[in-house]
Ligand code: SF4
């Protein structure tokens with residue numbers, strides 16, 4: 001390894017950083033996992049979900065967008081910050097319809113895995129919004145259940161920047177902002193099942209579904225049945 | 240010296256599928272170990288329909304979808320020291336709560352029942368009636384998690400939770416050293 005350009009500190013550990021790296025990128029390289037939902041490898045950073053919130057020099061910032069800087073002191077795995085993260089994840093569960101026992105994504109879902117990691121065992125006292133959006137099953141190979149969408153924008157960025165298509169986009173403002181397709185339904189867009197935006201890795205939840213492959217891997221043998229979310233990053237660390 | 244009294248356990252299935260009770264049986268041969276520590280009172284496992292006396296632990300499967308569920312749940316709260324909600328239906332409504340999300344029209348319950356018994360595409364109901372026998376408990380406007388109706392002391396997530404998780408949780412609780420689940424034991428499916 002080339003010598004690090006500078007060091008900074010995450011939870012008391014000195015971490016090498018390079019100019020231009022975000023806190024999260026430097027943490028990943030050092031085997032420290034910072035929870036995240038809207039950030040995804042290979043896509044431009046959005047800084048939308050705030051699940052990656054850390055305290056850097058005492059201020060709350062999103063680790064996926066905040067540049068690492070020499071001697072910066074970052075707190076991540078503290079009870080206080082994890083409580084904030086859990087609150088955010090809980091709100092996402094209340095905002096959509098998340099009935100994991102009937103969801104094709106269960107076991108592969110990053111939202112669910114994040115809830116496990118953050119010890120969410122019971123619903124809060126907040127009301128469920130219970131959206132009632134029509135399923136879009138118009139496309140021959142793809143189905144959309146936007147009642148599970150967490151508005152992370154990963155499909156939007158993948159479609160624009162990788163597929164150069166723009167199949168997905170945000171509509172509405174504030175609490176009404178949601179993700180929609182650029183056409184009357186998915187069949188009236190140029191979406192293809194081979195698009196990066198449609199691939200299993202881009203949508204973190206069970207919103208964008210590929211037809212005819214559902215439950216090919218049984219519940220109990222899926223991605224997060226083999227380890228908690230983040231273990232592939234933490235696996236490389238000293239402990 | 241007399242042996243310490245066994246903990247009395249009651250269980251019930253409300254708006255659930257009985258899967259969580261099956262998961263309790265999945266404790267398998269360790270049930271013998273467990274039965275040294277507990278005795279069952281009111282429960283589908285004993286076929287007892289009422290409490291014979293106050294219980295230490297009440298285990299609830301399923302949420303509340305009708306007035307009878309609410310009545311039974313309150314009865315459990317009155318008669319049990321510790322109430323455990325087991326499984327996603329008891330914790331957050333589970334599959335029956337799918338009907339909550341379609342309940343936004345002016346007459347949601349009617350719409351739901353009409354689709355279930357009359358207009359649904361895959362229905363064969365030769366009477367063309369919605370069942371209305373007076374013996375049937377009235378449906379609630381929504382499916383409610385148990386914790387919306389009474390105070391719940393512990394929740395065991397899962398659909399259903401595995402026999403291992405149930406056994407470990409119960410034995411830790413009986414030994415007075417249950418301190419929550421490690422995240423490897425939290426499952427919603
Ligand atoms: S999208 Fe994830 S959290 Fe939502 S129901 Fe499916 S598995 Fe559960």
Ligand code: SF4
Pocket residue numbers: 148149150151152153154155156168179202203204205207208
């Ligand atoms: S459809 Fe999936 S990838 Fe797109 S914004 Fe919603 S949750 Fe994110």
Ligand code: FES
Pocket residue numbers: 035036037038039046047048049050051052053062063064065
């Ligand atoms: S991962 Fe950083 S804000 Fe979503």
